[in-house]
Amino acid sequence: MRARRLVSILLLLQTRQRMTAQELADELEVSARTIYRDVESLSAAGVPLYGEPGHEGGYRLLEGFRTKLTGLTAGEAESLFLTGLPAAAAELGLGAVVTAAQLKLKAALPAELRDRAERITERFYLDAPAWYRGADRTPHLTEVADAVWNNRVVRMRYLRWAEPHETTRTAHPYGLVLKAGRWYLVAGAAGRIRTYRISRIVDLHVLDERFSRPAGFDLATHWQAYLEQFDARRHRxxxxxxxxxxxxxxxxxxxxxxxxxxxxxxxxxxxxxxxxxxxxxxxxxxxxxxxxxxxxxxxxxxxxxxxxxxxxxxxxxxxxxxxxx
Incomplete structure (x- = not known):
């Protein structure tokens, strides 16, 4: 258990560059005191790890230091191939990218883990749309995804339920959600965070203007809160x-x-x-x-x-x- 935690600390610092002891403790579900002991053990083992004091301080790895991803368990290797969501990636225009990434990952895995990972794709398939209903037509999905990724402002004509049915919106696209086979855009517009069904976008223009995402915005947390509020609003x-x-x-x-x-x-x-x-x-x-x-x-x-x-x-x-x- 401790060896796995030490590897996790290294990987976290590689991917996030700087983390405080409390942030590491929260991520790994241990106490800050445990992190202090782990950091001492890593330093004693020759890992170039150092701490920076102050408000913006934290632990860092010496610039240029990287550790190879070793010790991947069978379950971890299998789970990586469950996260691909190939159909959703294809809708976003990323099908070829996901395929290439999976091929590279397979090539890097030992033979035994490669065989187990391949069995995942042979035995599990994600079909997102609900029964008795086809997926939405989403001709603007790729453009919206590009705007989300690059923090680009969009102007769209949107068909809503209330009158006037067709409206024009200038929005800051924060994220995309796939719910029961339907794609939704979460975006800032007119001073609020709103949700738009992608299939109801009549026309879309991605502008050259860029925007900054709200500090602390978390897409998953916002979506869960939105679903709860949605039920409360409609059940009157x-x-x-x-x-x-x-x-x-x-x-x-x-x-x-x-x-x-x-x-x-x-x-x-x-x-x-x-x-x-x-x-x-x-x-x-x-x-x-x-x-x-x-x-x-x-x-x-x-x-x-x-x-x-x-x-x-x-x-x-x-x-x-x-x-x-």
């Missing part, structure tokens, strides 16, 4: 429903996780008939109606009254169509 109402035992069991397979989770948290004790009353979030009556029809006769809407009335009207219309009483 609630519905109270009764579920049969069968519906309660099937619910996670029929509705999205947010709704199923709310039902689980609000479930009351079953009544004499075994049915359970729950409260779930809804976007609107129009959105909730087809979702609740999935449950058939295993669910009864108690509130709001408008949703119950709409459901009753729909069922009466179905009765007329099928000629039942």
């Amino acid at each position: 109402g609630e519905a109270t429903i009764r579920l049969s035992p069968h519906a309660l069991e099937r619910l996670p397979h029929l509705v999205e996780p947010t709704v199923a989770g709310a039902a689980r948290r609000t479930a009351e004790a079953p009544d004499a008939a075994g049915w359970t009353e729950v409260t779930i979030p809804i976007e609107s009556v129009d959105q909730a109606l087809p979702e609740l029809l999935k449950l058939g006769a295993d669910a009864e809407v108690l509130a709001p009254a408008e949703l119950r009335e709409r459901l009753t009207t729909t069922l009466e219309a179905l009765n007329r169509i099928y000629g039942t009483a």
Whole structure:
């Protein structure tokens, strides 16, 4: 374990050039005191490692010193070939680059690890789009990716849901996210960080102007916060429903996780008939109606009254169509 940590310290300092003891400790999940001992051991072993005092200080390796990447385990070698995401890389215009990088990595690996790594590509394949839905057409994706990489300002015509549907935006592209087969751009525009679906970009121009990314911006952290806020914004109402035992069991397979989770948290004790009353979030009556029809006769809407009335009207219309009483 300690030997692996010492190698990790060397690799971290090679890639990041300077790190404080606390930064190394946080990265390796040990105490700062442990890092101090490790650094002493590396210095005693002849590694040209030195510390710089002050606010901008930290540990550095002597300029020009590099250590070869040795001691790669079988699991580590295999995991490198799981991170390639070849389909996504091809969409970004990087397919040939990823292929070349994998070939170089294979050539550098010992024969045993090379065979294990090749088995990964033979046995695992990532298909990002969800079932029953094709991937978006994204003719501007490569241009957007180039702007993200080079911190270039973009001007785009964008087709949004709200009116006016077509709008023009000048944006600072911070990052790209692939979610369920759909590409999204996270960008700064009009003083806010906004999210744009790439397939809804009608026209795009990459400008010569460059921008600086916000200090401390982390794409993964922002995206998770965005998803939570998105659910909170769209679920503006609630519905109270009764579920049969069968519906309660099937619910996670029929509705999205947010709704199923709310039902689980609000479930009351079953009544004499075994049915359970729950409260779930809804976007609107129009959105909730087809979702609740999935449950058939295993669910009864108690509130709001408008949703119950709409459901009753729909069922009466179905009765007329099928000629039942």
